[in-house]
Amino acid sequence: MSIRKKLIAGNWKMNKTSADAVALVQEIVAEAGKQNDVDIVVAPPFTSLESVGKALEGSVIKLSAQNVHPEPSGAYTGEISVGMLRSLFANYVIVGHSERRIYFSETDAFINQKVLASLKGQLKPILCIGETLAEREGNQTLKVVQTQLEAGLDGVSKDLATSVVIAYEPVWAIGTGKVATTEQAQEVHAFIRSLLVKLFGEAVAQKVRILYGGSMKPSNAPELLAQKDIDGGLIGGASLESRSFVELIKAAAAAK
Numbered sequence: 001m002s003i004r005k006k007l008i009a010g011n012w013k014m015n016k017t018s019a020d021a022v023a024l025v026q027e028i029v030a031e032a033g034k035q036n037d038v039d040i041v042v043a044p045p046f047t048s049l050e051s052v053g054k055a056l057e058g059s060v061i062k063l064s065a066q067n068v069h070p071e072p073s074g075a076y077t078g079e080i081s082v083g084m085l086r087s088l089f090a091n092y093v094i095v096g097h098s099e100r101r102i103y104f105s106e107t108d109a110f111i112n113q114k115v116l117a118s119l120k121g122q123l124k125p126i127l128c129i130g131e132t133l134a135e136r137e138g139n140q141t142l143k144v145v146q147t148q149l150e151a152g153l154d155g156v157s158k159d160l161a162t163s164v165v166i167a168y169e170p171v172w173a174i175g176t177g178k179v180a181t182t183e184q185a186q187e188v189h190a191f192i193r194s195l196l197v198k199l200f201g202e203a204v205a206q207k208v209r210i211l212y213g214g215s216m217k218p219s220n221a222p223e224l225l226a227q228k229d230i231d232g233g234l235i236g237g238a239s240l241e242s243r244s245f246v247e248l249i250k251a252a253a254a255a256k
């Protein structure tokens with residue numbers, strides 16, 4: 001049995017009005033709000049954080065934002081700070097998602113600022129890293145993952161490293177229905193763990209959770225979650241419906 005508790009996180013992306021978000025989370029709370037086998041996180045859009053946070057009260061499910069700005073306040077039209085998220089009782093934030101890297105030109109340096117600001121403000125970053133199809137086909141996967149991981153975690157202390165969650169998300173597997181094979185995923189997860197050992201030492205590296213993301217669904221989750229270094233999932237499409245999300249939580253509980 002792993003020393004790491006499995007974590008299932010739902011990334012709702014730009015989906016659901018506040019009312020729809022509350023309806024979804026109420027179903028998840030009813031099914032899984034009291035269990036303690038798996039850590040559960042939901043990441044609704046900013047506009048639903050407050051209403052979803054209220055619906056989560058009294059449950060074990062934690063709230064995450066999908067993005068954050070590193071500055072505490074100021075003239076950054078459209079942006080949201082760590083303090084604003086903490087005031088809504090968010091515990092986690094997704095940082096460096098490939099959609100933000102690709103569509104919003106986020107660099108490793110900017111992502112690193114977000115990681116550091118989040119940790120300083122007691123918000124746990126879920127740092128996403130992963131290669132594109134061209135990079136995988138060009139045998140660049142491990143190099144890309146190493147660069148993104150080391151740059152993203154630059155300046156993170158050993159003490160705070162256990163508050164970071166890593167999500168390995170091969171870009172070619174996100175929303176495409178193409179899932180990495182268990183061997184492909186485990187190979188990269190083990191490599192990420194070896195990099196964490198170098199950065200923070202064995203004891204810390206063994207505590208950091210590394211999630212897989214990219215077309216994870218109830219049919220492929222048991223095999224992925226059985227891998228030694230796969231500590232949960234960051235789920236997009238299959239988190240938008242309570243039935244599949246709850247099935248993923250059950251799969252993680254069974255794989256612990």
Ligand code: PGA
Nearest residue numbers: 174175214215235236237
């Ligand atoms: P997907 O998205 O499960 O829809 O592939 C995963 C993610 O982007 O986090």
